[in-house]
Amino acid sequence: MSSIAQRKDTAKYHAILESAIKVMAVSGYHGAQVARIAREAGVADGTVYLYFKNKEDILISVLRETIAQIVMLSTWLEGEHPEPLMALHKLIEGHFATLGRNPDLALVLQVHVRQSDPVIREQVADMMRPYHRMIDRILVLGQETGAFRQPFDVRIARRMIFGTIDETVNAWIFTGAKYNLAAQTDLVYDMLLNGIGWRVELSAEM
Amino acid sequence: MSSIAQRKDTAKYHAILESAIKVMAVSGYHGAQVARIAREAGVADGTVYLYFKNKEDILISVLRETIAQIVMLSTWLEGEHPEPLMALHKLIEGHFATLGRNPDLALVLQVHVRQSDPVIREQVADMMRPYHRMIDRILVLGQETGAFRQPFDVRIARRMIFGTIDETVNAWIFTGAKYNLAAQTDLVYDMLLNGIGWRVELSAEM
Amino acid sequence: MSSIAQRKDTAKYHAILESAIKVMAVSGYHGAQVARIAREAGVADGTVYLYFKNKEDILISVLRETIAQIVMLSTWLEGEHPEPLMALHKLIEGHFATLGRNPDLALVLQVHVRQSDPVIREQVADMMRPYHRMIDRILVLGQETGAFRQPFDVRIARRMIFGTIDETVNAWIFTGAKYNLAAQTDLVYDMLLNGIGWRVELSAEM
Amino acid sequence: MSSIAQRKDTAKYHAILESAIKVMAVSGYHGAQVARIAREAGVADGTVYLYFKNKEDILISVLRETIAQIVMLSTWLEGEHPEPLMALHKLIEGHFATLGRNPDLALVLQVHVRQSDPVIREQVADMMRPYHRMIDRILVLGQETGAFRQPFDVRIARRMIFGTIDETVNAWIFTGAKYNLAAQTDLVYDMLLNGIGWRVELSAEM
């Protein structure tokens, strides 16, 4: 009479999760049949339901585990209290490193999540919230300490940061995940910091 | 003996397309039942198949019509030959205006496209290519004419621009498309141009 | 307010009938779409229903017209009163000639009829009855006049005659209707008359 | 992870097959709905697809199993090496006995096979080929040993034999399969051997 929750740390639980990532990476969420996930994991169809409530629960679990890794950055950066420029660099690097290490998982996260029920999207948004909050904190701190230029909208900046990271990962996935994603860190970091324009008003200030 | 191709400009064709956008916005591609699309359009199930080859054809048509509008910006900007800064501003504005006018369609484009078959994603990528090319051209021209700062990777910059626009639209959709998307143009434009950092190296150059 | 019955002799009626034979020959009864029959006949879908009650009616009409030709042999032979051996030869020859002239129609009659509803099969049987009767009459007359050997079961003989003709046509169709069907007449006639065995009991009788 | 192939000898496989024969006998191939076959077999619709690839596979399996029984005659006769006259008698008897035992199956084989896709007809032809070959061998051997009269075309004779058997079965089915089919063996055998005519050329030989 053990509940699903109590089985989360078994080897089989993780085998199914890994298998789900693999299958979903190839076929997407809707294309991923439970039977194939089970076979890939080397268990019977029914066994899947001993560890997960239903198919949606598998997807959410996959996302939770993945996002957890990314969100861990928040916690880590939180504890380290690095100065904002460094924090931004670490953030980008960590994000790229995490997904770069596991292309299948990146594919699921970037591409296949954004489908399925609004329910799932809502949950993903919830899970991402700490991450967004952390970006916001870095930005605010940077503005306060003078590490970043003063007058800009934090939300717009956060969307630029997140959107750029996202699109960089997408491009990497789309071209087949062939190059080293983390190696893009410096280029992206520089781009976000400096934008594409001259800083005429800056020279005026001097 | 009229083929599907010959029926593309009828009122019913557009009614079904509109209805498909509406239903897909709510339920996603897989969740959108042909029967519901038909009912919403006020036609019989079978009628849908007089205008579209199959369900996938509906989605692709939705995307084609939408992306066409956005890509039209390419053509327009091409003809106008505006200077790069202006071109970038027009691009952002046009993108926001087009999607801002039709939130449902934006939802389909932003969220639901990225699922389904790789075939569809490939087609979307094909349709977006002229758009990406145009951004590249603007960037290159801007660097040549000195409108943009010199040393940056064009691809990275393009991903930042596209990613930021994308994420801005996502945020707008996710909050329920309640505010005016086009009104964000200046803020985003400024952000992309200037980044978030001081331009210390610029002062060094003086 | 003219009924379907009154339109049977128009050019369009026959155009549709010809077209139906062609399409059914290729696709079978179930595979033959009314729309394709209409297109092949150069009329609109709806027009078909001005000349035929429904799809089944088309098939039955096709069969009626064809079988009519074969059954006409009955009438003709009836009128001629040829002696039995000659009558049998004429019968085989006429059957082969009629179908040999129109392979499409033969295909429909031999292969595709035997499907669809029992209702249709019943009707075909009804239409074939005069033909069977005629064979029976030839056989009985032949036995009475001494043209055929005495002791054999007329029904069995009739089935042999009909079955052999049928199978000969089938073989001809199956190999692509490439050779001259009517040219088989003498061989089949001889076979039916003499069987495959020696006639030992005959020599005993002498 | 059991494939369809591995389930062919289960009770359920045969239950579905029997049920398919029954339903097809009544309604024909196209009229036989998978749902009705499933209900008749006492299983759920989906279960059918655990044992058969699709509806066409059911039909082909029905045919394979049946024709296999008839073709088994070939093998048996092959092994026995009976003299030709005996072989022919056994052949007719075996054919009638096999179909006579299972009228539904006979109906499917005789009537409903000949429809549907050319693909299926081709397959049936393939399955029947050994049977036809065997008839040919009997005929050739009979001619060589002098059991049959010398000059006749083997193919024509084979068609007469097969066509007569076929038509006899058809007649039996059409009248409701009320009498004993196998009891017709001697009559048909005699008919095929002797034909319907006197053997004038034979008496001339004497």
Next chain:
DNA sequence: AATGAATGAGGTTTCATTCAT
């Protein structure tokens, strides 16, 4: 008489989920 756009019932097939073993 002729058209052909529209209809909608109906059938095959898939696949997440269950439950007896």
Next chain:
DNA sequence: GATGAATGAAACCTCATTCAT
């Protein structure tokens, strides 16, 4: 805990037939 055969709801799509023009 584990299995996997069985379930059956649900969805796409076809196509004979109708009817307003």
